[in-house]
Amino acid sequence: MASILVVGSLNADLVVRAPRFPQPGETISGGDLQVIPGGKGANQAVAAARLGARTSMLGRVGRDNFGNFLLDNLQTNHVDSSLVQRDDASTGTAIIVVDADGQNSIVLSPGANGKVSPADVEHASFSTFDLLLLQLEIPTPTVLRAAQLARQNGVYVLLNPAPARPLPNDLIALADFIIPNETELSLLTGMDMRDIPSTEAAARKLLEHGAQNVIVTLGSKGALFVDTSTSTHVETFKVDVVDTTAAGDAFIGGFAVKLLERSKRSLTPVDATEGESYAEHIEEAVRYGCACGALACTKFGAQPSLPAKEEVEKFITSGTNYQ
Ligand code: RIB
Numbered sequence: 140m141a142s143i144l145v146v147g148s149l150n151a152d153l154v155v156r157a158p159r160f161p162q163p164g165e166t167i168s169g170g171d172l173q174v175i176p177g178g179k180g181a182n183q184a185v186a187a188a189r190l191g192a193r194t195s196m197l198g199r200v201g202r203d204n205f206g207n208f209l210l211d212n213l214q215t216n217h218v219d220s221s222l223v224q225r226d227d228a229s230t231g232t233a234i235i236v237v238d239a240d241g242q243n244s245i246v247l248s249p250g251a252n253g254k255v256s257p258a259d260v261e262h263a264s265f266s267t268f269d270l271l272l273l274q275l276e277i278p279t280p281t282v283l284r285a286a287q288l289a290r291q292n293g294v295y296v297l298l299n300p301a302p303a304r305p306l307p308n309d310l311i312a313l314a315d316f317i318i319p320n321e322t323e324l325s326l327l328t329g330m331d332m333r334d335i336p337s338t339e340a341a342a343r344k345l346l347e348h349g350a351q352n353v354i355v356t357l358g359s360k361g362a363l364f365v366d367t368s369t370s371t372h373v374e375t376f377k378v379d380v381v382d383t384t385a386a387g388d389a390f391i392g393g394f395a396v397k398l399l400e401r402s403k404r405s406l407t408p409v410d411a412t413e414g415e416s417y418a419e420h421i422e423e424a425v426r427y428g429c430a431c432g433a434l435a436c437t438k439f440g441a442q443p444s445l446p447a448k449e450e451v452e453k454f455i456t457s458g459t460n461y462q
Pocket residue numbers: 150151152176177178179182232233245247276384385386387388441
């Protein structure tokens with residue numbers, strides 16, 4: 140069974156549906172407030188666990204009710220939370236408005252997520268995992284240290300550079316897989332994305348910085364996989380969108396689990412006896428990630444929307460709505 144460590148954030152999402160986003164200085168009314176488990180790190184951990192991976196979460200929550208709520212939720216989803224510490228700071232929160240089209244607008248209050256330190260990751264048993272998942276809702280020095288330790292232990296490093304933030308090239312160079320969206324890629328490279336060729340050109344800049352594989356998530360346009368020898372645009376699935384929150388996290392969880400289905404723990408990409416090329420295998424993992432992301436858009440909220448393995452398989456094999 141694939142084994143994944145997530146070093147990242149846990150948030151209580153405070154979510155209101157509204158007909159549209161308010162203008163600056165404007166007050167509008169929305170629906171009832173909902174408190175939903177979220178945070179990019181915890182979302183990706185739950186996504187991977189629901190797809191069948193053995194998953195552990197490393198991070199911090201406060202000694203408050205939100206902290207209890209998030210830890211209970213990890214347990215319910217079979218995510219090991221023994222590496223999540225309690226902190227004097229409040230549990231991280233995300234204030235989220237979801238509009239009538241299912242698009243969201245998010246303001247983060249990092250709280251305890253901002254206290255996850257390089258020392259926190261020093262004693263994790265990296266060698267017992269196949270893959271490390273990282274995002275940017277905790278301090279960059281911690282992300283960098285976790286990536287270094289994973290690499291030293293022969294563990295895949297998958298970096299999701301979200302939310303968008305400038306990064307040291309040292310960190311990009313440690314990524315076996317870096318998975319930005321278009322906004323994040325633009326910020327990391329200083330380049331504009333107009334179409335697939337310009338997106339590929341920007342992705343190649345991350346390869347120049349030392350990342351091994353770049354996958355750019357393109358929302359309803361699918362995803363673009365770029366490595367030194369290949370560039371493949373994978374179309375996604377057409378669904379009726381209820382809420383896009385955590386669609387990217389669902390993609391990451393799905394991609395990681397599918398990748399590990401056929402990859403070895405070492406950085407040898409594929410079991411050669413299966414006769415499938417490395418690029419084809421990654422393409423299959425990207426398609427699986429797209430299915431997970433699409434399904435997450437059909438339900439409200441972050442973690443409640445993350446699909447289980449059976450749901451994803453049924454969705455893919457049904458072939459309905461495949462663009
Ligand atoms: O990616 C979605 C997540 O971003 C939400 O759950 C929210 O907590 C923010 O971190």
